Amino acid sequence: MARMKFLCDAERCIECQACVTACKNEHEVPWGVNRRRVIVMNDGRPGEKSISVACMHCTDAPCAAVCPVDCFYTTADGIVLHDKDLCIGCGYCFYACPFGAPQYPQQTAFGVRGKMDKCTFCAGGPEPVHSQEELTKYGTNRVEEGKLPLCAEMCATKALIAGDGNVIADIYRKRVMTRGGRPQTWGWQAAYGDDI
Amino acid sequence: MMPKKIALSAIAALSLGLLAGCGDVTLYEPGVYKGSGDETASEEAAERRADALRDRAQAAHTDR
Amino acid sequence: MNKHHDAAVRARRRWRSMVWSMMAIVFLAMALPSAGYLFAQVGEPTGEPQRQFSEQRETNPRSDMWRDGRRGEGGFTTQTxxxxxxxxxxxxxxxxxxxxQGPLMTVGGWFLVAVFLAITAFYLLTGQKKIDGGRTGRTIVRWKAYERFLHWFNAICFIILAITGLSLLFGRTVLIPIVGHQAFSSYAEFAYGAHNFVGPAFSVGVLVMIVLWARHNIPKKHDWVWFKEGGGIIGNKHPPAGKMNGGEKVWFWVGVFALGLTVIITGLIALFPNLGFQTREIMSWALIIHATAAILWMGLFLGHAYIGTLGTEGALEGMTRGRVDVAWAKQHHDLWYEDVVAAGEKPVSEEELHGRQQQGPAPGSTPAGERGT
Known part of the structure; x- marks a missing residue:
């Protein structure tokens, strides 16, 4: 069974923001909601590195653990999805997530946030596949079409890779072997545990 | 005494109804998600798309 | 005499040897481990520079960067x-x-269950505390109308907030198994909203209560006697008490004041994320402290509610009608009763009160005879 994972190769990421733009455009994500963001460490200094961060689809997802209404579920291939009909917008998942992935359309007084929105690995949600409801609530469902997340597929330097964990680990291992240096599977330990 | 008992049981029934969202009761089993179903989350769905996604990863992420 | 002298000498010698060996132990304990320095000094290789591990680490900024990133060091992002x-x-x-998911839910949850069971067991064992010698039928004013309004306003808010708050914390464990996801989610959405909008109103009520009632709750010397006698809860003692007894003062200062302010402050932090100073760290700690303080408060509340209703005959009517029986006042708040009587208040019998109300503009209050608790 495939286990879907994201991997961002920090040696290749050039902070072009194409993944961010692709995600926003593909899923028509509203203003203020950022399913994916690029973070630059040591910005403007020697050794600057950037990483594209979104929901990592954790094995033991903290968001799912703290959700008071239990609205998260994991697909058989390891994609963490949630049901916006159940979500009450309490914000707990945002505080629990190590990657800052959960987003909300509002931030107003009296704790009104609206329904949580996050990266779906381009796998939609619990609505019928390719229905209008799924499109408006969760965005497009590329995985059901046999395609991988758009951010990764259109990454110009192939820094951001997504898909079956074995396949992308293999691709990354070949790269490291060719170019030398130490592997940096950023976030994998936190998201997928030690036994990866 | 009697009216008090009736009132109490009415309140109990009402609060049970409120708790249950006025009907449509789903019984929970541990580890089984019973929110609105997602057929794409099932083993079969993952199995079905696994090969396509694997090929896709090979095609999209390896250097050409 | 000689024997005594010998014994004294022996004791002195024993004492001296004890002191010296103690000093030797202390000295050696400090000196022996330090001998390692001597060996290091002697054995140090000359010529070759020593390896400086800290400097070596400094020469790898890349791993420093990843380590900082792992610890939560901020970077730069264009997204807003x-x-x-x-x-x-x-x-x-x-x-x-x-x-x-750990201590808060397990310890907190079982704490509330344990308090509830303890109170139930206490009630079953001791039963209601009756008014000694029965009611006199004559009553005096204990709480004025605005005070009763304030009390019940806060009480209703507290109960709503407690139920909705507990639903958000334990609903997934307790309610979803009964009602299922969809029903619980719609209830939780309502509970979340109710909690967030009743909360500020309750905050105002609690603050007003603290300001208005602090003067009744200043600790006095006789409260100490009250605690020593265990508040007279078990047995038939009647420790002295003013308007508020020692237990009520604890409920006021620990419950309403300390836990109340904690819950209010953390609640307002969690409620207004738009103020902008709340990082995830501040927010998650506010939520943890909020829930912990609230659960402790609920534990105290269960005790307060029990004593005020089921536990004591004649206590509840002080907060519902505002008048208490003279016998109850003498039994539970003797010093207060003396003060009130000294201040010129006269106990009034039911008939007299009824007659007075008949003449008044707003009749319709139930006579106390029908309101036995």
Whole structure:
């Protein structure tokens, strides 16, 4: 069974923001909601590195653990999805997530946030596949079409890779072997545990 | 005494109804998600798309 | 005599040897481990520079960067939005999860259950505390109308907030198994909204209560006697008490004042994320402290509610009608009763009160005879 994972190769990421733009455009994500963001460490200094961060689809997802209404579920291939009909917008998942992935359309007084929105690995949600409801609530469902997340597929330097964990680990291992240096599977330990 | 008992049981029934969202009761089993179903989350769905996604990863992420 | 002298000498010698051996132990304990320095000094190789591990680490900024990133050091991001963070990763959430799903839910939940069971057992064992010698039928004013309004306003808010708050914390464990996801979610959405809008109203009520009632709750010397006699809860003692007894003062200062202010402050932090100073760290700690203080408060509340209703005959009517029986006042708040009588208040019998109300503009209050608790 495939286990879907994201991997961002920090040696290749050039902070072009194409993944961010692709995600926003593909899923028509509203203003203020950022399913994916690029973070630059040591910005403007020697050794600057950037990483594209979104929901990592954790094995033991903290968001799912703290959700008071239990609205998260994991697909058989390891994609963490949630049901916006159940979500009450309490914000707990945002505080629990190590990657800052959960987003909300509002931030107003009296704790009104609206329904949580996050990266779906381009796998939609619990609505019928390719229905209008799924499109408006969760965005497009590329995985059901046999395609991988758009951010990764259109990454110009192939820094951001997504898909079956074995396949992308293999691709990354070949790269490291060719170019030398130490592997940096950023976030994998936190998201997928030690036994990866 | 009697009216008090009736009132109490009415309140109990009402609060049970409120708790249950006025009907449509789903019984929970541990580890089984019973929110609105997602057929794409099932083993079969993952199995079905696994090969396509694997090929896709090979095609999209390896250097050409 | 000689024998005594010998014994004294022996004792002195024993004492001296004890002191010296103690000093030797202390000295050697400090000196022997330090001897390692001597060996190091002697054995140090000359010529070759020593390896400086700290400097070596400094020469690898890349691993420093990843380590900082793992610890939650911020970077730069072009994205903007209220929930965008510039951290690659943070452990705040993991702590939040461990505390919330661990001690907070298990200890907190069982604490409330244990308090409830303890009170039930206490009631079954001792029963209601009756008014000694029965009611006299004559009553005096204990709480004025505005005070009763304030009390019940806060009480209703407290109960709503407690139920909705507990639903958000324990609903997934307790209610979802009964009602299922969809029903619980719609209830939880309502509970979340109710909690968030009743909360500020309750905050105002609690603050007013603290300001108005602090003067009744200043600790006095006789409260100490009250505590020593265990408040007279068990047995037939009647320790002295003013308007508020020792237990009520604890409920006021620990419950309403300390826990109340904690819950209000953390609640307002959690309620207004738009103020902008709340990082994820502040927010998750506010939620943890809020829930912990609230659960403790609920534990005290259960005791307060029991004593005020089922536990004591004649106590509840002081807060519902505002008048208490003279016998009850003498039994539970003797010093207060003396003060009130000294201040010129006269106990009034039911008939007299009824007659007075008949003449008044707003009749319709039930006579006390029908309101036995």
């Amino acid at each position: 939005g209220p929930y965008v963070t510039n951290q690659l990763m943070t452990n705040v959430g993991e702590n939040y999860r461990q505390i919330r």
